[in-house]
Amino acid sequence: MDLFGDPNVWLPFTFAALMGVSILIYVVLDGFDLGVGLLMPLSEDDEKDRLVASIGPFWDANETWLVLAIGLLLVAFPVAHGVILTALYLPVAVMLVGLILRGVSFEFRAKAPITQKPFWNAAFFTGSLMASMSQGFMLGMYVMGLTWTLPHVIFAMLTAVFLTVGYSCIGAAWLIAKTDGRLQEKAVGWTKGGIWGLLLGIAAISLATPYVSPRIFDKWFGFPELLYLAPLPILSAGLLAFLWWKLKRLPMEGDRFAWTPFAAIMGLFTLSFGGMAYSFYPYVVPEKLTIYEAASAPESLIIILAGTVFVLPAILAYTALSYVIFRGKATELRYD
Amino acid sequence: MDTLLLSRIQFGANISFHILFPTITIALGWVLLFFKLRFNATGEHKWMEAYLFWVKVFALSFAMGVVSGITMSFQFGTNWPGFMEAVGNIAGPLLAYEVLTAFFLEAVFLGIMLFGARKVPNWLHTTATFLVAFGTTMSAFWILVLNSWMHTPAGYELRDGVAYATDWWAIIFNPSMPYRQAHMLLASGLTVAFLIAGISALRLLWGDRKESVKSTMRFGVILGAVLIPIQIFAGDMHGLNTLEHQPQKVAAMEGNWETQGNVPLLLFAIPDEEARENRMEIGVPNGASLILKHKADGVVPGLNDFVAEDGTPLHPPVAPVFWSFRIMVGTGMAMLALSWAGAYMLRRRGAEHMPKLMLFAFSGMAFSGWLATLAGWYTTEIGRQPWLVQGVLTTKQAVADVPAPMVLSTLIIYLVVYAALIFAYMGTVTYLAWKASRGEPLSTRKYPRSGEAEVAAIPGE
Ligand code: HDD
Ligand code: HEM
Ligand code: HEM
Numbered sequence: 001m002d003l004f005g006d007p008n009v010w011l012p013f014t015f016a017a018l019m020g021v022s023i024l025i026y027v028v029l030d031g032f033d034l035g036v037g038l039l040m041p042l043s044e045d046d047e048k049d050r051l052v053a054s055i056g057p058f059w060d061a062n063e064t065w066l067v068l069a070i071g072l073l074l075v076a077f078p079v080a081h082g083v084i085l086t087a088l089y090l091p092v093a094v095m096l097v098g099l100i101l102r103g104v105s106f107e108f109r110a111k112a113p114i115t116q117k118p119f120w121n122a123a124f125f126t127g128s129l130m131a132s133m134s135q136g137f138m139l140g141m142y143v144m145g146l147t148w149t150l151p152h153v154i155f156a157m158l159t160a161v162f163l164t165v166g167y168s169c170i171g172a173a174w175l176i177a178k179t180d181g182r183l184q185e186k187a188v189g190w191t192k193g194g195i196w197g198l199l200l201g202i203a204a205i206s207l208a209t210p211y212v213s214p215r216i217f218d219k220w221f222g223f224p225e226l227l228y229l230a231p232l233p234i235l236s237a238g239l240l241a242f243l244w245w246k247l248k249r250l251p252m253e254g255d256r257f258a259w260t261p262f263a264a265i266m267g268l269f270t271l272s273f274g275g276m277a278y279s280f281y282p283y284v285v286p287e288k289l290t291i292y293e294a295a296s297a298p299e300s301l302i303i304i305l306a307g308t309v310f311v312l313p314a315i316l317a318y319t320a321l322s323y324v325i326f327r328g329k330a331t332e333l334r335y336d
Numbered sequence: 337m338d339t340l341l342l343s344r345i346q347f348g349a350n351i352s353f354h355i356l357f358p359t360i361t362i363a364l365g366w367v368l369l370f371f372k373l374r375f376n377a378t379g380e381h382k383w384m385e386a387y388l389f390w391v392k393v394f395a396l397s398f399a400m401g402v403v404s405g406i407t408m409s410f411q412f413g414t415n416w417p418g419f420m421e422a423v424g425n426i427a428g429p430l431l432a433y434e435v436l437t438a439f440f441l442e443a444v445f446l447g448i449m450l451f452g453a454r455k456v457p458n459w460l461h462t463t464a465t466f467l468v469a470f471g472t473t474m475s476a477f478w479i480l481v482l483n484s485w486m487h488t489p490a491g492y493e494l495r496d497g498v499a500y501a502t503d504w505w506a507i508i509f510n511p512s513m514p515y516r517q518a519h520m521l522l523a524s525g526l527t528v529a530f531l532i533a534g535i536s537a538l539r540l541l542w543g544d545r546k547e548s549v550k551s552t553m554r555f556g557v558i559l560g561a562v563l564i565p566i567q568i569f570a571g572d573m574h575g576l577n578t579l580e581h582q583p584q585k586v587a588a589m590e591g592n593w594e595t596q597g598n599v600p601l602l603l604f605a606i607p608d609e610e611a612r613e614n615r616m617e618i619g620v621p622n623g624a625s626l627i628l629k630h631k632a633d634g635v636v637p638g639l640n641d642f643v644a645e646d647g648t649p650l651h652p653p654v655a656p657v658f659w660s661f662r663i664m665v666g667t668g669m670a671m672l673a674l675s676w677a678g679a680y681m682l683r684r685r686g687a688e689h690m691p692k693l694m695l696f697a698f699s700g701m702a703f704s705g706w707l708a709t710l711a712g713w714y715t716t717e718i719g720r721q722p723w724l725v726q727g728v729l730t731t732k733q734a735v736a737d738v739p740a741p742m743v744l745s746t747l748i749i750y751l752v753v754y755a756a757l758i759f760a761y762m763g764t765v766t767y768l769a770w771k772a773s774r775g776e777p778l779s780t781r782k783y784p785r786s787g788e789a790e791v792a793a794i795p796g797e
Binding site: 056057060064066068070073076079081083085086090092096097101102104106108112113296297299300303307308311312315318319325326 | 753760
């Protein structure tokens with residue numbers, strides 16, 4: 001394949017793909033953590049420990065995918081990294097403070113004096129909210145080409161709300177799988193309540209993307225491109241319909257199909273992400289900088305790739321191990 | 337204030353907050369493994385108790401380390417885009433290896449180590465504990481490689497102001513790397529030794545006479561007493577290495593203005609950069625020459641050698657480097673005195689009958705490792721200014737073009753959050769100790785001895 005001929009071509013492409021995959025994994029995995037955090041105020045006091053227990057063993061590793069994604073952006077596309085992060089300076093700071101609050105309240109709520117627990121529960125929710133909102137905001141700004149004009153900011157605020165609702169939806173779907181009894185029934189309701197966020201979010205971005213960029217417009221509505229893209233909306237509609245249909249029936253006897261809402265939403269996230277990747281390729285800074293222009297020196301990328309090829313399968317393997325060890329319904333978190 | 341100064345303060349604040357927690361987790365991970373292995377080997381309940389108490393402190397510190405670390409990984413892009421543009425080809429792979437070989441390892445196995453004790457066989461739990469300790473040490477390794485390279489760059493060439501790697505071996509084993517690794521790992525060990533001794537002393541003062549408390553008291557004091565002489569030696573070696581590669585930094589540390597022999601070791605002075613001299617000097621004659629050159633008339637470099645033709649200084653700001661160095665060394669000396677006196681008392685009277693005054697001293701020094709570590713880093717990092725990467729890139733060249741008010745507002749938010757969290761952290765660690773000394777049982781479970789563990793190891797649902 002001549003793709004592998006010129007390292008200035010296939011290396012940036014490979015790294016863009018790796019980065020995309022880590023962002024997607026992050027959004028799905030930390031999405032459900034953050035979503036569970038968002039559901040805190042909706043749950044009763046005695047259910048909150050259960051909520052936290054369902055993500056206890058996972059959240060740290062989930063968050064590490066963000067570090068990997070930002071690390072790959074940093075190492076593979078240093079110029080783009082600077083441009084994107086300075087443009088998003090403020091929302092990034094909000095997100096970081098949110099992630100700090102979320103991560104530490106997780107520990108403090110269990111360890112500080114019991115009288116402080118409501119405070120740390122509130123901090124857990126606030127942190128999750130700040131992180132989700134700012135991520136949604138950044139998504140919107142990115143789609144709008146990273147320029148700060150009033151309409152763009154308004155659009156980004158909308159995507160902030162949609163992504164937040166979307167996260168709470170995948171968080172609730174996770175809870176359907178990880179809990180039982182009354183809490184599980186509630187989680188089914190929460191998932192239903194969150195679908196509109198997914199729907200509007202996907203719709204908003206799908207409408208805005210081609211509208212902002214004539215290049216993307218042609219990529220979508222030209223012929224035969226239209227045909228390549230057609231499966232995306234069709235599959236997404238199918239998944240949404242399935243989700244709605246399943247949620248009307250859950251929870252089922254013997255806990256069957258408790259995993260399907262989570263899987264369906266995961267599918268939706270993946271499809272939307274695929275759509276975005278297709279649209280923005282080959283740009284890393286929308287309409288300004290392509291991955292080929294922004295890439296680091298091939299000799300450095302090769303060094304990283306060599307390590308990645310060995311280490312990534314190991315990471316995936318022990319991540320899988322931890323999901324196997326902590327499979328089943330969430331139980332109380334204990335150190336002994 | 338301008339963006340550059342604010343960005344520096346912000347970066348300094350963020351990394352200072354971050355380093356506090358890895359300093360604890362790096363060594364505490366190994367200490368937990370030690371407690372666990374002692375328990376596996378002896379079956380004595382006190383080791384399990386020690387493990388179960390300190391694992392809580394570990395979990396809390398780890399969470400603080402992770403969230404502040406995430407802030408760090410964004411800081412390069414938000415505040416120092418010029419850094420990655422200029423040296424990204426070298427810093428990039430090092431950071432990437434840190435994520436790949438360390439972060440995922442510790443993050444995944446942390447879950448198993450903390451919450452998996454009832455779900456996995458004992459050997460797997462011990463292995464997870466080992467991998468977490470190993471992972472934290474690997475993080476420290478990679479990041480210190482990068483930091484050392486910024487002080488003593490090697491194995492690269494510059495093309496149009498951008499650094500390209502020519503020799504990865506030379507980059508990783510750059511001249512200051514071994515010294516910095518050793519000194520930092522020892523610092524982490526000392527921080528944990530004094531934390532454990534301090535908290536155990538507090539519990540003894542509260543009248544907690546459990547075997548586990550006496551054992552951890554002994555453990556902390558002895559670990560401190562063993563590590564501190566090694567640390568002083570390593571620090572001296574580190575200083576000699578710096579003398580070779582960054583003489584202007586050593587000149588600032590010593591507060592020495594003229595290159596000359598018979599330089600005194602200053603115990604106190606107020607360096608005045610305007611007048612380019614010290615006021616109110618108190619020093620040990622020939623001390624600095626003796627330490628740095630091992631001769632009374634050894635020639636020590638002076639700051640006046642590092643001034644440009646037009647009078648702009650090419651050396652770091654003197655007072656902060658001078659003072660933070662003294663705080664670190666002073667803390668080290670206090671550690672030496674206390675831990676040896678403590679070890680002596682342990683031999684004479686045992687942990688149970690330590691003098692009250694000594695227990696007070698240990699509790700007071702519980703967080704002394706933090707002080708020395710921060711002071712040490714300030715010496716190193718401020719001592720490198722005005723360079724960001726010594727001789728390659730100045731700090732000014734790397735700063736982002738972000739409006740100053742934006743940097744200021746985020747800085748204030750960070751500072752407020754950090755101050756509150758440090759307060760909450762220290763309070764919660766103390767509270768955990770108080771609760772434990774009130775005799776609340778840490779575990780309701782009966783532990784199998786390691787040999788018998790396999791039987792009980794069916795994953796419990
Ligand atoms: C518990 C912590 C601790 C203690 C007790 C000491 N140090 Fe230290 N020191 C550090 C923790 C530290 C550190 C935080 O780990 C630093 C910052 C960067 C580094 O590599 O180590 C450091 C840096 C540092 C440097 C700067 C190296 C450079 O130029 O980059 C020197 C010369 C020393 N140390 C020397 C000493 C001496 C002579 C000590 C004798 C008492 C001493 N340190 C005690
Ligand atoms: C090992 C990883 C580290 C890296 C890669 C690193 C990198 C940097 C960078 C990019 C700067 C330039 C910004 C500036 O001038 O403020 C800097 C300065 C600084 N760093 Fe570090 N640093 C590291 C460790 C630390 C630690 C652990 C501390 C403190 C505990 C620290 C304290 C400082 C301070 C106080 C400055 C400000 C110096 C000044 O501006 O006068 N650094 N470092
Ligand atoms: C600019 C420099 C730095 C960056 C960008 C950085 C980044 C990070 C990140 C992202 C994490 C979280 C990893 C996770 O998700 O598990 C982390 C944790 C850690 N860092 Fe740093 N770090 C820096 C400086 C340092 C320094 C100076 C040290 C120590 C010498 C250090 C040692 C560690 C360790 C041991 C951990 C894991 C343990 C813990 O989280 O407490 N880092 N760092």
